[in-house]
Amino acid sequence: MTTPAPAQRTITIGTRKSKLALEQTYLVRETLKKAFPQYEYKVFSKETAGDLNTTIALRDFTTKNLWTEELEELMIAGQVDLIVHSLKDVPTTLPASCKLGPTVPREDSRDVLVVKQGLPYKSLSEIPAGSVVGTSSIRRTAQLARKYPNLKIQDVRGNIGTRLSKLDAEDSPYTCIILAAAGLLRLDLADRITEYLDSKNSGMLYAVGQGALGIEIRKEDTELQKMLDTIGHQDTTFSVLAERSLLRTLEGGCSAPLGVETEWIQTPEGSKRLRMRSVVVSVDGKECAQVELDGEVASAESAEAFGITVAKALVADGAGAILEAIQRNKPKETVSTVV
Numbered sequence: 001m002t003t004p005a006p007a008q009r010t011i012t013i014g015t016r017k018s019k020l021a022l023e024q025t026y027l028v029r030e031t032l033k034k035a036f037p038q039y040e041y042k043v044f045s046k047e048t049a050g051d052l053n054t055t056i057a058l059r060d061f062t063t064k065n066l067w068t069e070e071l072e073e074l075m076i077a078g079q080v081d082l083i084v085h086s087l088k089d090v091p092t093t094l095p096a097s098c099k100l101g102p103t104v105p106r107e108d109s110r111d112v113l114v115v116k117q118g119l120p121y122k123s124l125s126e127i128p129a130g131s132v133v134g135t136s137s138i139r140r141t142a143q144l145a146r147k148y149p150n151l152k153i154q155d156v157r158g159n160i161g162t163r164l165s166k167l168d169a170e171d172s173p174y175t176c177i178i179l180a181a182a183g184l185l186r187l188d189l190a191d192r193i194t195e196y197l198d199s200k201n202s203g204m205l206y207a208v209g210q211g212a213l214g215i216e217i218r219k220e221d222t223e224l225q226k227m228l229d230t231i232g233h234q235d236t237t238f239s240v241l242a243e244r245s246l247l248r249t250l251e252g253g254c255s256a257p258l259g260v261e262t263e264w265i266q267t268p269e270g271s272k273r274l275r276m277r278s279v280v281v282s283v284d285g286k287e288c289a290q291v292e293l294d295g296e297v298a299s300a301e302s303a304e305a306f307g308i309t310v311a312k313a314l315v316a317d318g319a320g321a322i323l324e325a326i327q328r329n330k331p332k333e334t335v336s337t338v339v
């Protein structure tokens with residue numbers, strides 16, 4: 001005798017409508033489908049406040065959680081069951097009834113240089129003094145001001161495709177722009193990458209969570225939690241927990257000019273440690289706090305504890321004063337979301 005199949009749950013995945021957001025959502029859907037073929041999967045996409053307003057510099061927005069809030073409301077109301085985000089756009093504190101689950105392997109987390117089509121420059125160090133670099137990120141701006149004080153920085157907004165067209169336009173002011181590698185790679189635009197930036201070649205560190213996906217669910221949804229436990233990639237999950245704990249502890253929110261670089265280091269004894277480089281730079285590039293630490297990270301708890309340890313070391317190195325100065329100079333209630 002065969003037992004009747006249990007009623008099949010349909011899992012609705014919420015996402016923004018951008019090409020990148022949809023690509024990332026399909027990736028999670030396919031991973032889930034492969035591990036749990038017995039479920040039905042649906043995608044629900046929605047334009048968020050962040051997508052709809054492309055003129056105001058994002059750091060002047062006054063609504064919080066530009067990219068995430070509306071989708072979270074739908075999830076709390078039960079209309080979607082899971083949201084796929086670019087993790088770096090997810091605030092460090094979530095609504096009380098939501099949480100992030102374990103996540104899939106991270107894409108390349110570095111920033112990249114993209115040079116205007118037709119120009120010969122091969123690296124950031126070759127860009128001539130006085131050239132205009134496009135970025136709207138306070139983190140990229142501050143680090144560029146510190147390492148490349150002779151370059152000029154100008155806002156560039158819009159999704160990745162829009163930014164590339166703005167760069168390549170004949171009358172464009174930009175010589176180059178800085179983007180996340182992950183977005184370009186996921187959109188099959190690797191040929192636009194001129195140089196991968198890191199602590200060694202350019203001193204540029206990336207945003208907390210960059211290149212990773214944030215998979216958000218309702219706290220009470222133990223079924224989906226278990227499914228994510230199965231597909232989750234532990235190295236990624238632990239590194240981003242540590243990075244987000246660092247950011248949360250510094251309390252700069254997304255507006256902190258905080259750069260990180262994490263990597264797993266194999267010890268001679270055969271265990272692994274998480275190495276975290278971190279930097280907080282004043283917007284003009286004149287002040288800088290930086291710390292590199294290795295941490296014993298073998299659980300969610302130790303990952304979060306390590307983030308706090310790095311935050312304390314950064315504050316001891318002067319990060320507190322830099323962040324306070326930024327808070328003081330900002331209009332009240334304003335949050336920056338371009339990271």
Ligand SMILES: NCc1[nH]cc(CCC(=O)O)c1CC(=O)O
Pocket residue numbers: 086087088089178179180181182183209210211212337338339
């Ligand atoms: N802030 C926008 C944003 N959010 C996520 C990505 C790219 C993908 C990622 O970092 O995961 C980008 C574009 C960029 O910074 O170039």
